[in-house]
Amino acid sequence: MDYSKKIQEIASKLFADNKINYFVGYKQNSFDDSQVPFLITDPAEIPKLVFTDRSVFNLANYLKPDHTKRKRVGLVVKGCDSRALNLMLTESQVKRENIYIIGICCEGVLNEKGEKAQNCVECVMPDPVVYDEMIGSPTGKREYTINADIRELATKALEERADYFESIFENCIRCNACRHSCPLCYCAKCCIDQETSTLYHGANTSSGAMHALMTWSLHLAGRCVDCRNCEKACPSHLPLHLLHKQNESVIYENFQQHLAGMEKDDRGAFYKYSLSDPDDFIL
Amino acid sequence: METEVKETQGKIFSAENPGITAPTDWQPVIMGILCNWCSYAGSDLTGTSRIQYPPNIRIIRVPCSSRVDPWFIIKSLQTTADGVLISGCHPGDCHYISGNYYARRRFLVTKKLLNFIGYHENRIQFSWVSAAEGPKFAKVVAKVTEDIKKLGPLHRYKKENF
Ligand code: SF4
Ligand code: SF4
Ligand code: SF4
Ligand code: SF4
Numbered sequence: 182m183d184y185s186k187k188i189q190e191i192a193s194k195l196f197a198d199n200k201i202n203y204f205v206g207y208k209q210n211s212f213d214d215s216q217v218p219f220l221i222t223d224p225a226e227i228p229k230l231v232f233t234d235r236s237v238f239n240l241a242n243y244l245k246p247d248h249t250k251r252k253r254v255g256l257v258v259k260g261c262d263s264r265a266l267n268l269m270l271t272e273s274q275v276k277r278e279n280i281y282i283i284g285i286c287c288e289g290v291l292n293e294k295g296e297k298a299q300n301c302v303e304c305v306m307p308d309p310v311v312y313d314e315m316i317g318s319p320t321g322k323r324e325y326t327i328n329a330d331i332r333e334l335a336t337k338a339l340e341e342r343a344d345y346f347e348s349i350f351e352n353c354i355r356c357n358a359c360r361h362s363c364p365l366c367y368c369a370k371c372c373i374d375q376e377t378s379t380l381y382h383g384a385n386t387s388s389g390a391m392h393a394l395m396t397w398s399l400h401l402a403g404r405c406v407d408c409r410n411c412e413k414a415c416p417s418h419l420p421l422h423l424l425h426k427q428n429e430s431v432i433y434e435n436f437q438q439h440l441a442g443m444e445k446d447d448r449g450a451f452y453k454y455s456l457s458d459p460d461d462f463i464l
Numbered sequence: 465m466e467t468e469v470k471e472t473q474g475k476i477f478s479a480e481n482p483g484i485t486a487p488t489d490w491q492p493v494i495m496g497i498l499c500n501w502c503s504y505a506g507s508d509l510t511g512t513s514r515i516q517y518p519p520n521i522r523i524i525r526v527p528c529s530s531r532v533d534p535w536f537i538i539k540s541l542q543t544t545a546d547g548v549l550i551s552g553c554h555p556g557d558c559h560y561i562s563g564n565y566y567a568r569r570r571f572l573v574t575k576k577l578l579n580f581i582g583y584h585e586n587r588i589q590f591s592w593v594s595a596a597e598g599p600k601f602a603k604v605v606a607k608v609t610e611d612i613k614k615l616g617p618l619h620r621y622k623k624e625n626f
Contacts (some may be wrong), residue, residue: 334580335580339480339579339582339584340480340582342582343480343581343582343583343620344582346581346582347582347620350621372533372535386623388542388621388622388623389623391538391542391621392538392539392542395534395538395577395578395581396533396535396538399535399570399573399577400534402570402573402577403569403573424581427576427580428573428576428577431572431576431577432573435572451566451570452566454562454565454566454568454569455565456555456565458565458569459572460555462571462572462575463571463590463591464589464590464591464592464604464608
């Protein structure tokens with residue numbers, strides 16, 4: 182999967198037609214074979230744009246702080262990124278007429294070990310769901326499988342799980358990179374920071390991290406698209422997908438097999454209801 | 465998934481963290497979040513009908529059960545509470561027509577996630593109590609208090625020196 186040439190062509194055409202003010206893509210890192218997000222305002226930099234199976238980041242995140250209000254942006258999205266973008270559009274965070282979307286029919290990206298990433302193995306929708314131009318040939322929706330780590334953890338006893346998660350939360354340094362790197366976490370004032378300082382909430386303790394990460398993951402329940410931008414941003418390499426995948430599996434099993442951002446105008450599982458939702462856990 | 469709580473030598477063991485104990489005269493603190501239109505009025509009726517219920521519950525009134533952000537539950541468990549009880553109107557009776565249907569979805573996911581990271585499922589409980597169900601409210605509070613007493617004090621993920 183090397184679409185660098187095609188993306189460069191499209192980008193130069195967009196700049197030539199004056200359709201965009203800037204373009205968001207990927208650039209090769211100078212020190213190894215990984216890539217970094219790359220924002221261009223000058224067409225002279227177009228030859229630096231690349232797209233391969235190392236283009237792991239979710240570029241929809243760069244549309245977050247009101248960028249599309251006055252500027253027109255071109256960007257590259259993979260299947261999962263386009264689902265996040267779809268939700269951002271429905272939630273009025275992005276102006277559709279101000280973005281030009283290049284959708285990639287994704288063949289999966291690699292993790293840091295050079296293997297196919299876990300979310301790509303379990304990917305339900307590798308094709309873009311919203312795009313202006315599509316690259317590659319669509320392969321269609323795939324069957325949903327419950328995450329392998331979740332299945333394994335579910336067999337463990339309560340105390341074992343508690344110990345495991347406590348050891349995970351202990352390593353969180355409360356840098357909030359997970360929140361900032363998620364395209365769907367865009368609140369101007371986040372409730373995790375509210376009232377008092379982060380320090381007061383117990384920075385660097387498993388308690389403070391539990392408070393923040395639980396709140397965060399439940400705000401993304403029914404909306405998270407499993408792009409794992411958060412996990413890639415985490416400096417402590419915490420397995421944040423465990424929280425999101427757990428929510429996703431509960432939602433999939435109980436709420437009409439809902440998966441976030443798959444259709445236009447889908448607002449996430451918590452913005453709708455069914456009279457037959459499970460209620461046996463309520464006294 | 466069930467864990468047994470042992471009670472030996474005048475000490476109660478915490479379900480999620482059996483290494484930590486508390487004296488046997490320990491009383492749980494339960495955070496009660498009740499919707500204004502049904503459950504809060506129901507709890508009021510319990511009081512005016514002179515029905516006894518355990519005093520362990522600390523009640524907060526919210527406009528609707530769908531006002532309850534999972535954050536409230538997490539914050540309670542992180543700070544003082546040993547358990548949380550959230551109560552709203554019966555399905556179909558919501559003052560705002562469908563608030564409790566939305567809430568119901570969130571509650572299920574919250575409960576499952578908190579159980580997943582190591583909270584016993586009985587620490588987070590939900591009920592539907594209407595404004596006419598004073599006796600039911602007393603029964604629910606008694607049951608939840610009993611459940612949480614069995615689980616012992618909550619130490620896991622508690623914020624220290626609060
Ligand atoms: S999750 Fe799917 S769409 Fe996203 S990078 Fe992996 S294979 Fe591509
Ligand atoms: S964690 Fe919740 S409140 Fe904070 S930015 Fe994300 S969605 Fe908003
Ligand atoms: S929570 Fe993580 S995996 Fe989910 S949408 Fe946000 S960045 Fe992607
Ligand atoms: S990015 Fe990682 S270390 Fe930073 S706050 Fe999130 S989980 Fe904690």
